[in-house]
Amino acid sequence: MSAAEGPPVDAGRVIADLRELDRRTGGPDGAQRVCWGEDWRRAREFLTELLAELGLEPERDEAGNFWAKLEGESEPALAVGSHLDSVPDGGWLDGALGVMAGVGVLRAWATSGRQPPRSVFLVDWADEEGARFGRSLFGSSAFSGTLDPDRVRRLRDSEGRELPQVLGANGVDLDRVLQSGERRETLAAYLELHIEQGPVTEAEGVPVAAVQGCAGVERHRLRFTGQASHAGTTPMDQRRDAGLAAAEAALRIEGVAERNHGVATTGALALRPGIPTAVAGEAELMVDLRNPDADSLATMLDEALELAKLAAAKHRCGLENELVWRIEPIPFDEPLVSLAQETVADTGGRDEPMSSGALHDAAEVARVVPAAMLFVPSIGGISHAKEEDTSEADLAAGIEAFGALANRALPLGR
Amino acid sequence: MSAAEGPPVDAGRVIADLRELDRRTGGPDGAQRVCWGEDWRRAREFLTELLAELGLEPERDEAGNFWAKLEGESEPALAVGSHLDSVPDGGWLDGALGVMAGVGVLRAWATSGRQPPRSVFLVDWADEEGARFGRSLFGSSAFSGTLDPDRVRRLRDSEGRELPQVLGANGVDLDRVLQSGERRETLAAYLELHIEQGPVTEAEGVPVAAVQGCAGVERHRLRFTGQASHAGTTPMDQRRDAGLAAAEAALRIEGVAERNHGVATTGALALRPGIPTAVAGEAELMVDLRNPDADSLATMLDEALELAKLAAAKHRCGLENELVWRIEPIPFDEPLVSLAQETVADTGGRDEPMSSGALHDAAEVARVVPAAMLFVPSIGGISHAKEEDTSEADLAAGIEAFGALANRALPLGR
Numbered sequence: 051m052s053a054a055e056g057p058p059v060d061a062g063r064v065i066a067d068l069r070e071l072d073r074r075t076g077g078p079d080g081a082q083r084v085c086w087g088e089d090w091r092r093a094r095e096f097l098t099e100l101l102a103e104l105g106l107e108p109e110r111d112e113a114g115n116f117w118a119k120l121e122g123e124s125e126p127a128l129a130v131g132s133h134l135d136s137v138p139d140g141g142w143l144d145g146a147l148g149v150m151a152g153v154g155v156l157r158a159w160a161t162s163g164r165q166p167p168r169s170v171f172l173v174d175w176a177d178e179e180g181a182r183f184g185r186s187l188f189g190s191s192a193f194s195g196t197l198d199p200d201r202v203r204r205l206r207d208s209e210g211r212e213l214p215q216v217l218g219a220n221g222v223d224l225d226r227v228l229q230s231g232e233r234r235e236t237l238a239a240y241l242e243l244h245i246e247q248g249p250v251t252e253a254e255g256v257p258v259a260a261v262q263g264c265a266g267v268e269r270h271r272l273r274f275t276g277q278a279s280h281a282g283t284t285p286m287d288q289r290r291d292a293g294l295a296a297a298e299a300a301l302r303i304e305g306v307a308e309r310n311h312g313v314a315t316t317g318a319l320a321l322r323p324g325i326p327t328a329v330a331g332e333a334e335l336m337v338d339l340r341n342p343d344a345d346s347l348a349t350m351l352d353e354a355l356e357l358a359k360l361a362a363a364k365h366r367c368g369l370e371n372e373l374v375w376r377i378e379p380i381p382f383d384e385p386l387v388s389l390a391q392e393t394v395a396d397t398g399g400r401d402e403p404m405s406s407g408a409l410h411d412a413a414e415v416a417r418v419v420p421a422a423m424l425f426v427p428s429i430g431g432i433s434h435a436k437e438e439d440t441s442e443a444d445l446a447a448g449i450e451a452f453g454a455l456a457n458r459a460l461p462l463g464r
Numbered sequence: 465m466s467a468a469e470g471p472p473v474d475a476g477r478v479i480a481d482l483r484e485l486d487r488r489t490g491g492p493d494g495a496q497r498v499c500w501g502e503d504w505r506r507a508r509e510f511l512t513e514l515l516a517e518l519g520l521e522p523e524r525d526e527a528g529n530f531w532a533k534l535e536g537e538s539e540p541a542l543a544v545g546s547h548l549d550s551v552p553d554g555g556w557l558d559g560a561l562g563v564m565a566g567v568g569v570l571r572a573w574a575t576s577g578r579q580p581p582r583s584v585f586l587v588d589w590a591d592e593e594g595a596r597f598g599r600s601l602f603g604s605s606a607f608s609g610t611l612d613p614d615r616v617r618r619l620r621d622s623e624g625r626e627l628p629q630v631l632g633a634n635g636v637d638l639d640r641v642l643q644s645g646e647r648r649e650t651l652a653a654y655l656e657l658h659i660e661q662g663p664v665t666e667a668e669g670v671p672v673a674a675v676q677g678c679a680g681v682e683r684h685r686l687r688f689t690g691q692a693s694h695a696g697t698t699p700m701d702q703r704r705d706a707g708l709a710a711a712e713a714a715l716r717i718e719g720v721a722e723r724n725h726g727v728a729t730t731g732a733l734a735l736r737p738g739i740p741t742a743v744a745g746e747a748e749l750m751v752d753l754r755n756p757d758a759d760s761l762a763t764m765l766d767e768a769l770e771l772a773k774l775a776a777a778k779h780r781c782g783l784e785n786e787l788v789w790r791i792e793p794i795p796f797d798e799p800l801v802s803l804a805q806e807t808v809a810d811t812g813g814r815d816e817p818m819s820s821g822a823l824h825d826a827a828e829v830a831r832v833v834p835a836a837m838l839f840v841p842s843i844g845g846i847s848h849a850k851e852e853d854t855s856e857a858d859l860a861a862g863i864e865a866f867g868a869l870a871n872r873a874l875p876l877g878r
């Protein structure tokens with residue numbers, strides 16, 4: 051049997067499963083499947099029901115990731131999946147699409163009367179969003195080994211509860227999460243279907259795209275220090291306005307992105323004292339730089355810091371820079387990306403693979419297991435909001451392409 | 465007796481009174497004489513003690529203003545004073561200087577064995593700072609008649625207590641505060657000594673300056689509306705970044721001030737969602753424009769709004785403008801300002817009168833009674849902070865000049 055001859059996924063059923071999940075765990079304000087909470091557990095109960103229909107019993111690993119295995123003719127296995135957890139007031143598709151499409155792949159084989167050429171795992175990664183404790187990609191980074199338990203041990207949620215305690219209530223022991231990585235050896239490849247969460251594919255009018263990797267991120271806090279003073283009595287030429295220094299830096303940093311084919315965002319700015327009647331004496335500007343190319347990302351950071359220095363000097367302010375978070379660009383597996391691109395081309399999708407500006411579990415997995423992704427369009431580029439949506443035609447095209455990609459990948463070894 | 469021949473004020477005693485007031489109502493974090501509170505009442509008790517030394521008994525008007533009268537040879541009277549209330553963690557001189565200097569004027573005459581050519585009132589205006597309910601110049605605007613009781617009736621302090629209730633606990637009936645204006649007819653003129661609260665006189669090295677009026681203020685809220693979107697997945701050319709629109713507006717509005725010889729401040733900016741990983745979909749920028757000239761202030765507002773529109777358009781954002789507060793420029797009485805300038809010139813002070821960018825009780829009083837002010841330097845231009853200070857030499861020079869000015873004004877009729 052050739053790869054393309056595997057059983058097709060029933061996209062209509064996958065979409066129906068997504069709607070049922072939304073009915074069970076969403077509401078007027080959107081999806082509420084925040085990880086380690088009640089609605090998230092309810093989502094996994096629903097997933098368990100769907101797997102039971104196929105005669106499969108899931109198991110959880112030490113990091114809280116959720117696995118179900120359909121036995122095939124050989125090992126190691128192909129893994130398909132994504133994450134069921136959402137941000138608060140999130141969308142119905144972010145993560146859930148990939149999990150339900152993965153169930154669709156298992157269902158296609160389980161109901162075909164045939165055994166897949168290698169085993170297939172469905173995986174639902176724990177706490178992709180980091181919505182509660184601020185640490186994204188929790189389960190997948192435990193799996194890949196990049197999570198350092200000691201660096202998250204003191205994290206608290208907004209109600210002051212500690213991460214280890216909340217994990218414990220969900221049956222996860224923080225000191226054992228890295229043991230989830232023992233499963234790496236059982237996997238030949240990992241495939242994930244996700245919504246784009248951006249406007250590119252919709253603007254291009256393509257229903258599906260192959261993804262070649264995730265952009266690297268440099269996230270820095272720039273602290274401009276001037277002198278707070280009275281708005282009425284301080285002449286313009288005697289001011290040291292930290293707010294204007296930050297404003298000038300933000301505008302200049304926009305140009306850094308354009309020059310280097312990346313993106314740059316200054317979405318958080320805090321002024322102190324932050325009142326209309328005082329010149330700001332201090333301003334904290336968060337700068338988030340992303341680029342799929344490591345050298346270009348480094349250039350962006352150099353340029354951004356240089357421009358911020360100039361902006362600070364122009365307004366006679368001091369400047370400190372604090373690294374908040376960084377991750378290098380993570381390319382996906384070239385042969386798998388090629389396979390994904392062939393599949394996408396066959397279904398009228400995007401002409402070439404794209405980079406993901408958002409991070410995904412696949413990026414963590416790609417460190418240790420060959421991985422690739424497919425994207426479907428997000429209407430208006432909107433995500434992490436109840437308005438998040440994808441046309442039914444694009445959803446169906448994406449789910450079917452993902453099924454075809456899984457069938458093409460199944461015969462390949464590691 | 466000529467004007468200049470009145471008894472001089474004992475500046476050393478005034479400074480000693482200020483230090484004693486600070487000892488009784490201040491602490492390690494600065495002055496705590498927030499109006500209608502315990503420390504403020506304690507300050508007035510101290511003032512009552514000082515007046516009792518002179519055989520004077522103060523009375524309160526319907527707005528909570530505090531008056532003490534030294535009988536002179538004629539009416540109407542000259543009033544001298546300022547305010548004892550402070551912001552929380554405030555400075556020792558803001559307001560208190562003018563009240564204690566006023567006591568100094570009364571003391572000079574009361575201990576001289578002579579009667580002043582007209583009666584002299586000391587006044588301590590209630591709630592100049594508006595620190596508790598956000599309504600500045602409470603007592604003086606009740607006196608001038610511009611306070612509308614219905615516009616402040618629903619104000620609450622940070623602990624949720626309503627203004628009428630707090631006034632009531634201080635013996636003030638909100639529905640009767642405008643009756644304090646009946647005293648206008650008894651006044652020929654009003655003089656106030658205050659710290660500059662800005663850096664101008666210190667930078668110029670002058671110990672005292674005449675003030676020709678208070679700048680007008682236009683305070684507006686500019687709301688830029690773009691589209692919140694993902695920092696990683698939204699290409700630069702598809703963004704509608706409200707934060708960058710606001711940043712660009714702030715920088716352009718700085719130039720408006722320079723062109724029109726006023727000041728412009730953008731000290732408060734709120735981004736939404738306001739997180740590092742999202743392009744800001746909404747930005748609220750507070751713009752505070754000040755100019756002593758009404759036409760120039762109007763030009764500043766026109767230019768600022770036009771530039772904000774251009775900034776919004778450049779970043780493909782919408783713009784709404786909401787008036788938060790405005791007050792027209794209030795010039796002081798020309799003959800009184802001339803008299804103040806002559807006095808200042810005689811004491812080595814500033815060559816010409818300056819405008820005040822901050823508001824003062826004198827601005828409200830000037831609407832209905834001829835008024836003028838003197839400023840002494842603020843070290844580093846700092847005010848509304850425990851670091852607020854003026855050199856002892858400048859304090860003494862300002863207090864003595866104020867006494868001389870009062871003596872020159874006393875013979876003048878209305």
